[in-house]
Amino acid sequence: MDSLDRNAPLPPPALAPRQLGRVNWLGLWTLIAKEIRRFLKVYFQTIIAPVVTTMLFLAIFVLAIGRASVQVAGVPFREFLAPGLIMMAMTQNAFANTSSSLIISKVQGNIVDVLMPPLSPLEQTLAFALGGVARGLVVGVAVALVMAAFVHLAPAHPLFILYHAVMASLMLSLLGMVGGIWADKFDHMAAVTNFIVTPLSFLSGTFYTVDRLPEGFRLFALANPFFYMIDGFRFGFIDHADGSLALGALVVAAVDVGLALLAYWMFKAGYKLKA
Secondary structure, three states: OHHHHHHOOOOOOOOOOOOOOOOOHHHHHHHHHHHHHHHHOOHHHHHHHHHHHHHHHHHHHHHHHOOOOOEEOOEEHHHHHHHHHHHHHHHHHHHHHHHHHHHHHHHHOOOHHHHOOOOOHHHHHHHHHHHHHHHHHHHHHHHHHHHOOOOOOOOOOHHHHHHHHHHHHHHHHHHHHHHHHHOOOHHHHHHHHHHHHHHHHHOOOOOOOHHHOOHHHHHHHHOOHHHHHHHHHHHHHHOOOOOOHHHHHHHHHHHHHHHHHHHHHHHHHOOOOOO
């Protein structure tokens, strides 16, 4: 009996709880990578399609009103238009990435796969936001490369371009998160797109200079945070701005901080995420 006891296999050693530290870097990077791979896997829909759509916008506006003699803000119309179209493509896709990811996870019921791992609300917010920013920047670079074959794009202030590209993509990525968490079905998400994102994008000076607007409409444009991200981004290319660059940079940063705090609170409170 003793020999049998001595030959019995030893029980496995008790596993100590894994120490994650202040930040779960592995989990954070895994969620970011998951969001990036999600849009790269369907690149024809998420990258190529926005490039084609943006080039169609460019062709239509240039053919309609963009003759070679037409100048806006001291540059040919197509050079004025191009940065706004690039920014519009970036922001729309940053918004689409986070909003679609969250609403699809909620509708399919697999949002629990994000909520159960040892990720803090801050890490969840940061991961989804950076995934949206990544898609926005990838689409922006792709659009700019294709557009450069038809439009003269000469960066005059690269830091302004980089700052507004990142901060604008972050703004719409966070807005997509807030909308995706708030929405209970795809109709709700479509309402956010149709009644908030699209109007603010089209009324932000993407296709025109706000200096030509009547005073009332110009004041409305100056109250639109989308105007400042496009105005600063365009300044980086053509060295002309319709508004205050310092104020614009502060407005974009302030909106980003406000949306980040709202998204963080939604994850922390489990708002429409936990039964």
